[in-house]
Amino acid sequence: MTIAIKSSDVSRRGVLAGLGAGGMIFCLTLGTDGVRLLSEAQASAMANAPVTPWVRIAPDGTITILSAGAEMGQGSMTNLPMIVAEEMDADWSRVAIEMAPADAGVYGYLFNNNIRMMAIVGSRATMLYYNQLRIAGAQVRKVLLLNAAERWAVDVATLRTEPSLVINPANGQKLTYGEIAAFGKVPAPLPSVDAKELKSRKDWRLIGKGVPRRDTPLKVNGTAIFGVDIRLPDMVYATTLHSPVHNSAPERWNDAQVKAMPGVLATVRLTNGVAVVAERFEQALAAAGALKVDWQKGTAAGFNSEEALNRDYVKIHHDPNAPTQAVHTAGDAKAAFAGAAKVHTAEFRSDFGYHAQMEPLNAVARFNDAGDRIEIWEGTQAPDISRTAVAKAFGFKEEQVTHHQCYLGGGFGRRNGGYEAVEAAQIARAVRRPVKLIWTRTEDLAQGRFRPQSYQCLEAAIDASGKVAGWKHCVIGDGGTALLTGGMRIAYYGVPNQLLELRGISHGVQVKHWRAVAHVFNVFAIESFIDQMAVDANMDPIAFRFERMGATPKARRCFETVARMCDWRAARPQGRALGLSISERSGSLGAGVVEISLDRQSGKIKVHKVWVAVDGGIIVSPDPAKANIESAIIYGLSSVLHERVTLKDGVVEQSNFHDYNLMRMSDLPDEMHVEFVDVDTRPTGLGEIGNPFLAAAISNAFHRLTGKRLRHMPFTPERVLEVLKA
Amino acid sequence: MLSFTLNGRQVSVDAASNTPLLWVIRDHVGLTGTKYGCGAGLCGACTVHVDGKAVRACQTPMSEVSAKTVVTIEGLSPNASHPLQKAWVALEVPQCGYCQSGQIMKAAELLASNPRPNRAQIVAHMDGNICRCGTYHRIIAAVEQASREG
Numbered sequence: 001m002t003i004a005i006k007s008s009d010v011s012r013r014g015v016l017a018g019l020g021a022g023g024m025i026f027c028l029t030l031g032t033d034g035v036r037l038l039s040e041a042q043a044s045a046m047a048n049a050p051v052t053p054w055v056r057i058a059p060d061g062t063i064t065i066l067s068a069g070a071e072m073g074q075g076s077m078t079n080l081p082m083i084v085a086e087e088m089d090a091d092w093s094r095v096a097i098e099m100a101p102a103d104a105g106v107y108g109y110l111f112n113n114n115i116r117m118m119a120i121v122g123s124r125a126t127m128l129y130y131n132q133l134r135i136a137g138a139q140v141r142k143v144l145l146l147n148a149a150e151r152w153a154v155d156v157a158t159l160r161t162e163p164s165l166v167i168n169p170a171n172g173q174k175l176t177y178g179e180i181a182a183f184g185k186v187p188a189p190l191p192s193v194d195a196k197e198l199k200s201r202k203d204w205r206l207i208g209k210g211v212p213r214r215d216t217p218l219k220v221n222g223t224a225i226f227g228v229d230i231r232l233p234d235m236v237y238a239t240t241l242h243s244p245v246h247n248s249a250p251e252r253w254n255d256a257q258v259k260a261m262p263g264v265l266a267t268v269r270l271t272n273g274v275a276v277v278a279e280r281f282e283q284a285l286a287a288a289g290a291l292k293v294d295w296q297k298g299t300a301a302g303f304n305s306e307e308a309l310n311r312d313y314v315k316i317h318h319d320p321n322a323p324t325q326a327v328h329t330a331g332d333a334k335a336a337f338a339g340a341a342k343v344h345t346a347e348f349r350s351d352f353g354y355h356a357q358m359e360p361l362n363a364v365a366r367f368n369d370a371g372d373r374i375e376i377w378e379g380t381q382a383p384d385i386s387r388t389a390v391a392k393a394f395g396f397k398e399e400q401v402t403h404h405q406c407y408l409g410g411g412f413g414r415r416n417g418g419y420e421a422v423e424a425a426q427i428a429r430a431v432r433r434p435v436k437l438i439w440t441r442t443e444d445l446a447q448g449r450f451r452p453q454s455y456q457c458l459e460a461a462i463d464a465s466g467k468v469a470g471w472k473h474c475v476i477g478d479g480g481t482a483l484l485t486g487g488m489r490i491a492y493y494g495v496p497n498q499l500l501e502l503r504g505i506s507h508g509v510q511v512k513h514w515r516a517v518a519h520v521f522n523v524f525a526i527e528s529f530i531d532q533m534a535v536d537a538n539m540d541p542i543a544f545r546f547e548r549m550g551a552t553p554k555a556r557r558c559f560e561t562v563a564r565m566c567d568w569r570a571a572r573p574q575g576r577a578l579g580l581s582i583s584e585r586s587g588s589l590g591a592g593v594v595e596i597s598l599d600r601q602s603g604k605i606k607v608h609k610v611w612v613a614v615d616g617g618i619i620v621s622p623d624p625a626k627a628n629i630e631s632a633i634i635y636g637l638s639s640v641l642h643e644r645v646t647l648k649d650g651v652v653e654q655s656n657f658h659d660y661n662l663m664r665m666s667d668l669p670d671e672m673h674v675e676f677v678d679v680d681t682r683p684t685g686l687g688e689i690g691n692p693f694l695a696a697a698i699s700n701a702f703h704r705l706t707g708k709r710l711r712h713m714p715f716t717p718e719r720v721l722e723v724l725k726a
Numbered sequence: 727m728l729s730f731t732l733n734g735r736q737v738s739v740d741a742a743s744n745t746p747l748l749w750v751i752r753d754h755v756g757l758t759g760t761k762y763g764c765g766a767g768l769c770g771a772c773t774v775h776v777d778g779k780a781v782r783a784c785q786t787p788m789s790e791v792s793a794k795t796v797v798t799i800e801g802l803s804p805n806a807s808h809p810l811q812k813a814w815v816a817l818e819v820p821q822c823g824y825c826q827s828g829q830i831m832k833a834a835e836l837l838a839s840n841p842r843p844n845r846a847q848i849v850a851h852m853d854g855n856i857c858r859c860g861t862y863h864r865i866i867a868a869v870e871q872a873s874r875e876g
């Protein structure tokens with residue numbers, strides 16, 4: 001069954017004008033089985049709203065494909081249209097890419113078989129669009145073939161395609177896709193395409209090989225436009241001061257004094273902050289610096305993060321009456337522990353983490369003169385969520401909000417709530433001029449939406465044969481199931497009896513998704529704990545995982561691959577050691593090994609080499625795929641070795657890159673090696689798989705080197721020295 | 727009015743003398759390739775050349791720029807033809823790309839004074855420029871390639 005098309009920002013007239021007479025338009029509609037293309041005539045018959053073009057072929061041969069892949073450096077903007085182009089058999093050099101409008105009902109992927117989303121989060125873009133886009137591309141190709149067959153009066157089954165070309169092998173006749181577009185008709189309904197009709201892997205020209213990213217040339221000459229770069233006529237500038245204690249409303253501020261400063265046009269009350277608006281950004285900055293605000297009591301008032309982690313969480317762990325939420329159970333964990341030959345226990349901690357995306361949060365907003373339509377410009381992981389949030393904030397219908405997607409100066413889970421878009425819109429409405437809102441770095445950090453801190457408590461029951469027969473894992477923290485439980489499931493091991501639990505607490509601090517979020521601290525705990533048991537059993541860590549943890553065939557392949565890559569059993573130079581770990585994320589599985597050394601005077605850990613073997617299904621674009629994993633390794637190393645956010649009396653203690661330490665070039669490992677396990681399964685997420693394994697790998701290498709275990713991340717030099725002394 | 731040379735063009739702006747060069751370049755003049763990252767000279771996203779020397783535009787008041795020559799990423803070369811820009815494209819260095827203008831300007835300063843830097847020299851020179859996407863190893867490789875082919 002097909003449902004009606006929703007409106008879009010691209011009017012039919014505009015599209016036709018762009019094509020000239022005779023071009024072909026493939027519209028988009030939604031079926032219960034996913035995205036489907038249909039003809040413009042069919043689309044028009046179904047709904048009165050303007051049609052939504054997905055693929056346009058102009059008579060000059062230009063093929064325009066919309067991309068719903070928010071581009072934050074991972075390559076999705078190019079990757080998604082490439083999948084369409086593959087099945088179309090399009091000449092990639094003739095393909096132009098446009099960003100899709102913010103309309104999840106039309107352009108969204110189907111998530112959990114029930115909702116449509118455009119949010120590029122959780123490494124979903126390629127994974128969730130892959131099948132839908134291949135079928136769409138194949139439908140376009142089929143229509144082009146049908147048109148050529150009709151023109152030549154031959155059986156369509158005798159024809160074949162080359163890039164942007166239909167060929168009749170019987171007589172050598174050829175028609176380009178552009179020529180077909182000049183006379184062709186898009187039939188209604190479009191011919192359906194069965195999954196069996198898709199190209200076989202050996203015939204791929206683009207998938208599995210990849211194409212250069214279209215955004216790269218724009219990012220070496222300053223022409224890529226990020227949200228922060230938008231300039232509109234008559235635009236003014238705004239910046240903010242938010243409540244130092246999260247989520248406090250402003251009571252009063254030195255309004256007259258601030259407004260008297262050069263260039264200042266207005267101050268605007270926000271839910272949890274004050275915005276200053278000026279003719280120039282430097283004036284807004286100066287004025288924000290002079291703001292003195294009295295705040296109401298915030299939700300995080302009095303919160304002390306270290307005290308909570310070291311005292312309150314432990315109390316919760318030992319409290320038999322603490323509210324507990326089951327995350328997953330398997331078999332009979334209770335019985336496994338009752339009958340255990342040996343029980344292991346361990347606890348691990350992890351601090352709050354900040355995204356530190358290089359482009360501070362920002363948004364540009366403009367109302368029309370009547371005040372009933374608004375435009376937003378920003379780079380966001382989720383234009384659909386922004387649009388909905390802005391509409392809701394003003395009681396508008398979504399049609400009243402137009403969202404212009406820009407490049408993102410990093411996302412990592414930070415850029416997908418629509419918060420800044422709403423603030424920019426509120427400020428624009430107050431001053432009745434277009435506004436560019438930019439948060440300062442200090443605001444971006446102090447108002448972070450952090451990866452939660454957590455306390456991990458694990459227990460394992462070893463049976464008489466030495467196998468891990470029972471497994472208990474309880475995570476304690478603030479962030480609920482969404483932010484605390486990812487990565488707890490150890491489906492890549494065969495432990496029969498399991499009890500996974502969450503014990504929640506609320507601090508009133510803003511927390512959010514962060515590159516692989518909970519996998520970071522859960523995998524740290526799980527894989528360090530397994531190493532601890534392997535050491536106790538006097539076994540090789542890989543052998544222990546195979547023989548005592550029941551590693552699945554998929555996990556074995558990853559371990560075997562990475563063991564070969566790093567020559568696992570070979571001796572290392574004096575003062576160096578290897579550590580191993582594995583994690584799952586977004587359907588992918590990755591086993592990794594690090595080689596480290598330690599400066600025992602300073603407590604500084606140096607990671608010299610990193611090897612990762614990833615099963616990510618079919619690798620659609622190998623170079624960006626590798627770049628994603630390399631990126632996650634650096635992101636992960638930075639967080640494991642350096643990064644911590646702490647709060648005292650409810651206030652974030654760090655304020656910029658001098659006290660929130662990011663990894664610099666001099667800390668770069670000497671070598672990083674990434675390999676993909678060759679499989680024929682559908683693509684899974686790759687944006688985060690390179691990150692979560694690192695903490696345990698480093699901790700396990702540290703244990704080999706020192707006989708001591710790091711149980712609290714990040715492993716800052718001060719903490720390392722404490723552990724060495726203990 | 728403050729006057730200086732920007733990418734070979736004489737410009738005059740009506741800005742206070744303590745205004746950071748960054749906002750003059752981005753907002754007064756309208757060249758947005760130079761980025762705001764931290765506002766405190768800690769990340770290098772705003773790196774530009776003043777009289778050939780790489781500086782942090784967010785920490786450079788206009789009073790220090792008067793009558794000087796400023797080059798931004800837009801003025802580094804015509805048609806992105808600088809060996810560094812070509813190497814950056816060839817090796818697909820950028821990910822999100824936000825820090826890359828600053829990275830390239832910082833690297834260009836190095837090659838101007840040391841056309842054949844070794845890895846240690848590259849790292850020492852570039853260590854103040856943060857890349858949150860972690861493209862450091864590709865940056866090193868691209869500087870090496872530009873050095874060989876430039």
